[in-house]
């Protein structure tokens with residue numbers, strides 16, 4: 001079956017990988033990338049596919065209901081994969097209102113536009129799909145205990161002998177109660193509730209997925225991994241929040257995009273799926289892996305950049321541990337990660353070192369000015 005799909009936030013980190021995968025894998029589909037190009041949106045993430053005949057870029061704000069409705073009508077849209085969001089916890093602490101506006105009101109505008117459009121068609125919601133991308137952060141924080149955990153079902157988890165993939169007994173399940181702590185996770189939680197309410201109230205065919213921390217190419221260098229790779233290259237301090245004891249569960253971004261592809265096509269309507277690779281790391285341990293990898297690839301002696309580690313004041317409300325149980329997705333839809341962590345981190349560090357121009361353009365702020373002059377709001 002042919003689809004016309006709006007992917008929101010397709011110029012961002014994860015969205016660009018999802019757009020690339022869909023445009024290349026499904027030449028019969030029309031992929032419409034709707035992105036406002038905020039500081040985090042960058043069309044340089046998509047130069048390899050920008051001229052493909054099945055791809056259209058539209059600069060627009062998801063908060064603009066009329067514009068969203070117009071696009072859905074214009075392109076006869078039957079699928080929406082919604083990734084556009086404000087995504088950085090530290091920014092949400094400084095400016096929660098922008099998060100409420102984009103993540104909550106923007107999602108609501110998109111839902112309402114889809115409702116108006118799809119209900120106006122003779123077949124209504126048949127064959128339609130509104131797929132909302134969310135985060136594990138909505139579930140709150142888990143305890144940190146001795147490494148134990150459940151058996152990972154995947155052959156592709158972290159392989160290093162000293163590393164344990166789990167730092168506690170509890171994991172987030174699809175049934176775990178929401179308990180968000182940051183303005184970012186609160187806004188994502190609110191948007192998830194709105195999406196589910198459109199299924200329960202109006203019968204819209206919705207799906208929600210909650211994924212763990214992603215890493216890989218094209219991530220904006222305010223997030224831990226690209227920020228630290230870039231700082232090591234420039235011999236700048238590496239600001240470790242608190243004691244570096246917080247645990248995050250890391251998944252290679254292409255594996256998230258593969259999961260989104262599987263769930264968009266085979267996921268059950270009104271279901272929630274957790275996405276994660278059973279790959280927990282304490283921040284300080286992952287930072288040491290990054291330092292070691294960057295130093296090796298730059299030809300520095302081992303331990304050369306350890307001195308850059310700088311412990312700083314902790315993030316306010318810093319969640320201690322996130323850990324996703326993604327066995328439902330594996331059992332029901334057969335997805336599993338394609339990469340071991342060591343392979344993924346090596347690829348990631350190499351990509352940032354090989355693409356210094358991409359990084360330098362962003363850190364100089366040049367690309368924002370460039371795209372502002374190229375694209376006018378529709």
Ligand code: NAD
Pocket residue numbers: 008009010011012013014015034035036037038039040041042060061062063082083084085086087088102106133134135136188210211212213214215220
């Ligand atoms: P990102 O910040 O890299 O990209 C967000 C994109 O959304 C940008 O291209 C930006 O221009 C666009 N955008 C922002 N506001 C918009 C608006 N009002 N209208 C249209 N476009 C707008 O984010 P990301 O890390 O790629 O995350 C994408 C989605 O995945 C988010 O919904 C996030 O909550 C979720 N998520 C992220 C992670 C992660 O580790 N990064 C993990 C789980 C879930």
Ligand code: TYD
Pocket residue numbers: 088089090213222223224225227239240241246247248283315
């Ligand atoms: P981040 O990449 O911002 O993702 P999230 O907050 O969504 O998990 O941060 C990952 C972890 O790294 C988190 O525990 C906060 C920590 N961190 C630092 O210690 N220093 C930094 O400069 C940043 C950006 C993050």
